Amino acid sequence: MKHWLKPSFLLAIALLCTAELIMHIFFQEDFSGRFEYGYNPTSGFDEGSDGIVHLVPAGGRHFLRQSFTKTHSPATFRIMVIGDSVTRGPSLKNAYPWLIGEQLRENGIQAECFNLGVPGYGAHRKFIVLQKALDYMPDLIILQVNDSNEHDDDREFKRSQDFKSWNPKNWMMKSLLLRRIYEAETEHLFWKWLPTIIRDQKSVNDADAKVAASLSPEKRIEWSERVRKYTMQSIALSLSKNVPILLIVQAEYQKGNPKLDDHNLEDLIGHTKRKGVYLLSMKRLFEPLAFDKLFSSGHHLYPAGHKIIADAVVKMLRRDCLAKLKTTTH
Amino acid sequence: MSFVSYQYLLFLGIVFLLYWCLPFKGRIILLIAGSYLFYGSWDARFVALLLTSTTVDYFCGLAIAQERKNLRKVFFTACLPAAWLIGYTAIIQDGSAVAAWVIGASCLFPFLFGLLYHSLWRLHEVRQRRAFLVLSILTNLGVLAFFKYFKFFADNLVALFSLFGVNPGWTLPHIILPIAISFYTFQSICYSVDIYRNKVDPMKEFLPFAAYLSFFPQLVSGPIERPNHLLPQFQKAASWDVRNLHSGIALILIGLFKKVFVADNCALLANYAFALDTKLNAYWAILGVMAFAFQVYGDFSGYTDIARGSARLLGIQLSANFRFPYFASNPSDFWKRWHITLSTWFRDYVYIPLGGNHGTSLLTLRNLYITMLLAGLWHGASWTFVLWGAYHGTLLVLFHIMPSWQRVADTNNKHVWQQVPSIVFMWILTLIGWSFFRSNNLGQLWNWFAALGNWNASSSIYWVGPSLWWLLHVVPLLLFQLAQWKQSDESSVKEFHWIFRGLMYAVLFIMVTTSMVTDQEFIYFQF
Numbered sequence: 001m002k003h004w005l006k007p008s009f010l011l012a013i014a015l016l017c018t019a020e021l022i023m024h025i026f027f028q029e030d031f032s033g034r035f036e037y038g039y040n041p042t043s044g045f046d047e048g049s050d051g052i053v054h055l056v057p058a059g060g061r062h063f064l065r066q067s068f069t070k071t072h073s074p075a076t077f078r079i080m081v082i083g084d085s086v087t088r089g090p091s092l093k094n095a096y097p098w099l100i101g102e103q104l105r106e107n108g109i110q111a112e113c114f115n116l117g118v119p120g121y122g123a124h125r126k127f128i129v130l131q132k133a134l135d136y137m138p139d140l141i142i143l144q145v146n147d148s149n150e151h152d153d154d155r156e157f158k159r160s161q162d163f164k165s166w167n168p169k170n171w172m173m174k175s176l177l178l179r180r181i182y183e184a185e186t187e188h189l190f191w192k193w194l195p196t197i198i199r200d201q202k203s204v205n206d207a208d209a210k211v212a213a214s215l216s217p218e219k220r221i222e223w224s225e226r227v228r229k230y231t232m233q234s235i236a237l238s239l240s241k242n243v244p245i246l247l248i249v250q251a252e253y254q255k256g257n258p259k260l261d262d263h264n265l266e267d268l269i270g271h272t273k274r275k276g277v278y279l280l281s282m283k284r285l286f287e288p289l290a291f292d293k294l295f296s297s298g299h300h301l302y303p304a305g306h307k308i309i310a311d312a313v314v315k316m317l318r319r320d321c322l323a324k325l326k327t328t329t330h
Numbered sequence: 331m332s333f334v335s336y337q338y339l340l341f342l343g344i345v346f347l348l349y350w351c352l353p354f355k356g357r358i359i360l361l362i363a364g365s366y367l368f369y370g371s372w373d374a375r376f377v378a379l380l381l382t383s384t385t386v387d388y389f390c391g392l393a394i395a396q397e398r399k400n401l402r403k404v405f406f407t408a409c410l411p412a413a414w415l416i417g418y419t420a421i422i423q424d425g426s427a428v429a430a431w432v433i434g435a436s437c438l439f440p441f442l443f444g445l446l447y448h449s450l451w452r453l454h455e456v457r458q459r460r461a462f463l464v465l466s467i468l469t470n471l472g473v474l475a476f477f478k479y480f481k482f483f484a485d486n487l488v489a490l491f492s493l494f495g496v497n498p499g500w501t502l503p504h505i506i507l508p509i510a511i512s513f514y515t516f517q518s519i520c521y522s523v524d525i526y527r528n529k530v531d532p533m534k535e536f537l538p539f540a541a542y543l544s545f546f547p548q549l550v551s552g553p554i555e556r557p558n559h560l561l562p563q564f565q566k567a568a569s570w571d572v573r574n575l576h577s578g579i580a581l582i583l584i585g586l587f588k589k590v591f592v593a594d595n596c597a598l599l600a601n602y603a604f605a606l607d608t609k610l611n612a613y614w615a616i617l618g619v620m621a622f623a624f625q626v627y628g629d630f631s632g633y634t635d636i637a638r639g640s641a642r643l644l645g646i647q648l649s650a651n652f653r654f655p656y657f658a659s660n661p662s663d664f665w666k667r668w669h670i671t672l673s674t675w676f677r678d679y680v681y682i683p684l685g686g687n688h689g690t691s692l693l694t695l696r697n698l699y700i701t702m703l704l705a706g707l708w709h710g711a712s713w714t715f716v717l718w719g720a721y722h723g724t725l726l727v728l729f730h731i732m733p734s735w736q737r738v739a740d741t742n743n744k745h746v747w748q749q750v751p752s753i754v755f756m757w758i759l760t761l762i763g764w765s766f767f768r769s770n771n772l773g774q775l776w777n778w779f780a781a782l783g784n785w786n787a788s789s790s791i792y793w794v795g796p797s798l799w800w801l802l803h804v805v806p807l808l809l810f811q812l813a814q815w816k817q818s819d820e821s822s823v824k825e826f827h828w829i830f831r832g833l834m835y836a837v838l839f840i841m842v843t844t845s846m847v848t849d850q851e852f853i854y855f856q857f
Contacts, residue, residue: 004572004575006576006828007828007832008828008829008831008832008835009576009579009832009835010832011828011829011831011832011833011835011836012831012832012833012834012835012836012839014832015832015833015836016836016839016840168336168340169336172843173843177840178840178843178844181840181844182843182844185844185845189799189802192795193795193796193798193799194598194795194796194799195791195792195795195796197602197791198598198599198602198791198796201598201601201602
């Protein structure tokens, strides 16, 4: 037996075990839900003991880094915006959630608006984010509604289930040490040092599968139904907590097409309009304008596009006078 | 079943456990079954091709050594490929999986081979030995020519005709290149030639020979083993030595590090730089080729290390294929360090038969050049590979006719720092060669050279972050190699202190398990 155990192998195993133990003792909470691909309700919301909540890119949620207090005074009007990469925008300060907060404050309203957009999030994952966001006493929820990420939601859900399975390919990543280093490599080196075009090579098969699925009429019907279902659930949940909700229905721009396409989502969820539910259609907002200058790609907007949405939301808030908004003015 | 997969680790673990529980004969049968399963996991149809080569070379090898086998035994052994194909078709219940003409040809093969075998024994002894050698070589080269080069030559012939305005109107068949074909055919050829040269005795029994030719760790991408090195290891039972277990695991870990950490991460940059629609500038042309240099090296030497480590777990020693190739100081030195088993194969079975250096200087240079041209073509049926071979042939010729270069590049009695200029110069020459090797076609190759004149940084995507990415994945390998500078085996760690080794294993393990960026296939599988 003595010959079997070489000191160098033993040392390597001991080092790895010690590091793993340290991770379990000190850092377990830091990256919970990493391989739940956004299906973990709490990941990305880092709650400090000082009552400050930090939005961090973790657990399959690439939140933009922001901080807020867990509770807030009644004088502050808190808005939480939930969506995908369109909501996330080109940068924190050039995306419409930030601009909404800024404009409200310029108008003398004590407001704060947080961007909870995560690239690739579809209706299901947005609903899970909403569940957690409602814990932080928002006065208004803004939900970006679109069906362009349903394939991603589906795929990532399967991956989250697969990760829980017995398949040995996942065994290594169940180690907190390896998981943390993998996460650091991916998020701090892979995402930051390499241009998008190179990173995309990694997910080229995912991209192909998504294009193929989007060409299937059955899939599109399935996705629309899913968006409708989760949007209804989001509205119900939000209203059950007395939080009004504003739905921004996304529109898609296709080069050369004189009209924008919202995949009939406005018709699909339009009938949900009732007290506490507001609707803003990007299609109707942008079509009178030179919208080809506003889109950087099919769905994504230049800062000018975000500014227009922010203006429209602020106008709507002032016009429809959410009761709280009025009271907090001065 | 890739080496970089959990299936392979599981497969290797099972083979390892069974292997050491079985008696010698059982081990041989296990190795054959395991190797054919391993090979068949890519495309089970081509197992028939491997069986064909095995049959021909086994009987030809014996015949070259004047050992005649019963014609009935020859016939029934030659039935194995057909039996495999028919059995495969029946099991998967898909009649179209194997073309009818392929099954027909495999059924004809026992008759044809039996007839040839019987006829050649009627020749006079000297002619007879040569005839069996030619039969073995032609079978192997024929298989290689058909599967690997037929389309290339046919396409070029069509292009040549079209230059003269003639359209032959051929519909060329779609031929799938069987994996590993270039490797096992070369190993078969050297077996027959070495018997002919009386350097080695033929295998008397079929099963150990089949195990030798199909040995799974080195079947797909080498090392191309010589019969006098590998055959004896299949003729007597290896005894258990725990040191083989330790060094085998270490080799596999180092190989995985080279493949997963170095090669696959460098591949991200190289694949972008050499994509057909990429707009290159000088920064990206240089970064792309430097990334490819470490991709191809990490990929192939990583494969070799995993192969050697896997074999060592079974008590079998395979040859080293690399020895710090990017520390070569001249073209001749490079080929003593890069893909050593292939370069020595070409030396012994092409260069020397062509005359080697036993003629005038001009003839020696001609032989060198032809050898390198063929080595280039061996890598792939494409003009870029031929050019790569020609480029290295030219470098070797220039090195041989320029005594001043030989003097400058002579590393004897020089301090390591005095060797640096020669090493850097050779590294640049090697990089230029890799641009030939990696380009998808001649047009892209031209674009790569043209990009070297464009230093406008904004004409392509930013390159600083990707350069850091490259450094991050290359520097650990270079540090590892510098620590072993004086060793003959670049992947041996036994001379390190055990504390350093332990640290290194832990770090390598973390690097490997956390760097599965992409599921990249090994480059040399395509050859």
